[in-house]
Amino acid sequence: MQDRELGGTGLRVTALCVGTSPLASMPGLYGYEVDEARAVATVRAALGSPIRFLDTSNGYGAHGESESRIGEALRESGGIPEGFVLATKVDPRPGSSDFSDARVRESYRESLERLGxxxxxxxxxxxxxxxxxxxxxxxxxxxxxxxxxxxxxxxxWIGVAGGALSVLRPLVDTEVFDVVLTHNRYTLLDRSAEELIAEASTRGLGVLNAAPYGGGLLARGPASTSKYAYAERGDARAAAERMQAACERHGVPLAAAALQFSLRDERIASTVVGVSSPERIDQTLSLAAQEIPDDLWAELGRLTPPKSSWLND
Ligand SMILES: NC(=O)c1ccc[n+]([C@@H]2O[C@H](COP(=O)([O-])OP(=O)(O)OC[C@H]3O[C@@H](n4cnc5c(N)ncnc54)[C@H](OP(=O)(O)O)[C@@H]3O)[C@@H](O)[C@H]2O)c1
Incomplete structure (x- = not known):
């Protein structure tokens, strides 16, 4: 597994990062439940894999289930392996918008306790x-x-991780942050974050690109969902169908093209992929290693939806 500099932090991270929001069991977002045993087994598989980077948050799950389940797997395996980078995020208390200094410190304390x-x-x-x-x-x-x-x-190191670009971009401009994480906005279907990524990498921030599958559509396929970025999007599904047909003509899974679209961009230190079962780890590694011909990239470029249908927020 290739590793890359995380901006100017001096940290090296693997080009793939395990995203853990599905581990919290959030059927409203992903459409299915994930029980504790499956979540812990997924983290165990990640810890034993060549991927050395894991992303979570205080706010994944009503009671921080993602962090607690990661903590359980870490305890079982004797702690964080050498060279493994664990990142989390601060959140308001569930149901509140309190982002005060006191809450940020409390959120971090909770995260450390859950993660052990x-x-x-x-x-x-x-x-x-x-x-x-x-x-x-x-x-x-x-x-x-x-x-x-x-x-x-x-x-x-401190980072800013979020969606709306109208908020992320001025925060990146403050030069306070070492890292920025964008999601669902730099994929086969949406390039809204292109300028953010260009600016952040020029400024020397580490850039993380999360949700390369748009939350699942580009991995599970357009026959299984019409959600993109956790909301109904018939236009995204139609574009994914056209892309899937092009991929099939070249014998390439749509998920491989979606993943490698992000991985092949050298400005992106790591691509954060959400998974919730142990076999996903090996599947992700093989999707990352799949050969993709230049002709297919050119075809997918022509099939990219117009700017007017990107999230552009
Ligand atoms: N604001 C933020 O900070 C923010 C926002 C969004 C995301 N993130 C981070 O980025 C991560 C990635 O985002 P995401 O999980 O929402 O979206 P994603 O990575 O685009 O897609 C995840 C979905 O794809 C499915 N999937 C993954 N690999 C698959 C495969 N090989 N075959 C079939 N299905 C596959 C997963 O299913 P299974 O669950 O069945 O494996 C899950 O439903 C998150 O988990 C989180 O860590 C951060």
Whole structure:
């Protein structure tokens, strides 16, 4: 597994990162339940694989189930393996929008307890669009709290992870963050995050691209879902059908093209793929290794939906 520099952090991360929001069992987002045994087995498989990077969040699951299940697997296996990078994110308490300094510290304490670790090297501000740019940057707000945690040596690096680009881009411009994570906005079907990725990598931030399958559509296939980025999107499904037909003509799984679209971009340090069963780890590695002919990339380029149908937020 290839590893890459995470911006200017000095950390090296594998080009694939295990995304763990499905492990929290969120049927509203993904359409299925995931029980604890399956989640723990998935993390066990990840820990034993060449992938050395895992992404979670305080807010995955109403009671932090993603982190607790990761913690369970880590305890079983004797802690974080050498060279493995574990990243989490700070969230308001469920049902609240409190992103105060006190809540950021409490969120981080909860995460460490659930994960059973003393610290994580990388801590993100999660979905700042919930409070907006001004409140994120206000005195006593979450950005100041994260900067303080870093100054106190409680974390090595801080990131901002979110959706709406109108919030992510000004936060990246502050030059406070070491890492940015965007999701669902740089895929076969949507290029809204192109400028963010260009700017962030020019500024020397580590860029993480999450949800290369648009939350599942490009992995499970358009016959199984019409959701893109966790919402009904008939137009995305139709575009995915055209892309799937092109992939089939070349004998390539649509999921391989979707994954490698992100992996082949050198500006992206790591691509965060959501999985919730142990066999997904090997499947992901083989999708990443699949040969994709230049002709197919050209065809997929021509089939890219127009800008007007991207998330563009
Ligand atoms: N704001 C943020 O910080 C933010 C937002 C979005 C995502 N993320 C991170 O990025 C990760 C990825 O996003 P995501 O999980 O929402 O979307 P995704 O990676 O685009 O897709 C995940 C979905 O694809 C399915 N899948 C994965 N590999 C597959 C395969 N080989 N064959 C068939 N289906 C496959 C998964 O199914 P199974 O569950 O059955 O494996 C899951 O339903 C998240 O888990 C999270 O860690 C962060």
């Amino acid at each position: 670790v003393e610290r994580v090297p990388l801590l993100h501000l999660h979905d700042p669009e919930r409070i907006g740019v001004e409140a994120s940057l206000a005195p006593g707000g979450p950005v100041e709290a994260l900067r303080q945690l870093k100054a106190e040596g409680r974390v090595d």
